[in-house]
Amino acid sequence: MSFYKKLNFKEKVTKYTNDTLDQSGSVNLLFILSKMNWLNSQQLQKWQQGLYPNLEGFFQSTPQKRLEVYKIFQAETSGLKFIEAPWTFHSLLNENIKLKVLSEENEDVETLFCRHFLSKDISTRKTETLRKKLTQKPDLRVFLHEDKKALECNACHAIVEKENFFYSELKKTYCLKCAELDKLAFQESGDATLSRRAKKYSQKFAEVVEFNSKKKRFERRGILVDKKAIELAQVSCSQDATERATKRIKSSEKRVQDDFDFTQEFTKSVASLFPLCPEGEVSAIAEHATVRGSGRVGRRAAAKKLDDESIRLAVIAYIRHKHTFYDRLLLNRTPKKTCRKLVQPVIEKKLKSWETK
Ligand SMILES: [Zn+2]
Secondary structure, three states: OOOOOOOOHHHHHHHHHHHHHHHHOEEOHHHHHHHOOOOOHHHHHHHHOOOOOOOHHHOOOOHHHHHHHHHHHHHHHOOOOEEEOOOEEOOOOOOOEEOOOOOOOOHHHHHHHHEEEEOOOOOHHHHHHHHHHHHOOOOEEEEEOOOOOOEEOOOOOOEEOOOOEEEEEOOEEEEOOOOOOOOOEEEEOOOHHHHHHHHHHOOOEEEEEEEEOOOOEEEEEEEEEOHHHHHHHHHHHHHOHHHHHHHHHHHHHHHHHHHHHHHHHHHHHHHHHOOOOOHHHHHHHHHHHOOOOOOOHHHOHHHHOOOHHHHHHHHHHHHHHHOOOHHHHHHOOOOHHHHHHHHHHHHHHHHHHHOOO
């Protein structure tokens, strides 16, 4: 079987659904549509803020294809337990709004979109955390105004100056006074413990985000909380600063040990799957694939289970870079797809020579 086999959209739905269940313990249909690139995250975020009457108009696929996807998703998740949590926009100034995905009535599919299916292996504790996350009121969001364009409050007509905060709901802008959030103080992101504690001590809370137009996404800048809560959090953080520093050192030591163990295990798996691969190359493959934070094959969730497919992919990646002219082709601006095709026979030959005869 060629390892470059392209999946068609139906196979993708099956693969994405099962991979997501495996990796994160639960899966929702909207997530699958985003993963298929049929839905962009900016539109999804705006829909979640109640800016669109439904989401269907933004799906980049035909209704027929979507119908197929719904059917496959339903079949793949049939028999699994689920948490039903309607998509809701939690309004500060109006009544809460239930968000609709479809443009036309179809109760069955609409309900399917609200279901978060659980993996058979998910722990009770993880299920409860997920249930809490899905059913709790999401954090209130306040925006940092970074644009040069002047913003006017829709209620009192005050101007929101640059670098000030505003609240937005259903395409309308409100100054913090009208949103009754003006008594809160800003705590910049950076100290996660301080922010978490300040949030805990505060009666009111809002997350401050700014739209990054280059990356086309909202990014967190800090939080708005009671002034008193920040002071309390600062005191509590200074009290256990030493204790937390010791814990940090311990956990980083543990991480180094875990990484070492994981690389060792990975090495063993490569050697057992490719017994004729020279020892030096086996270690090189394992070390390269398992670097923390590299996002390489070895660091992905599936690979942590050390399954044959992940090991094979790591070996392929290694051969591609070390035993073919792939990198040189890339440097010569050959398209990636062509490069991969050109070096495929060399990779297959090498793989065979390292496997048992
Ligand atoms: Zn106002």
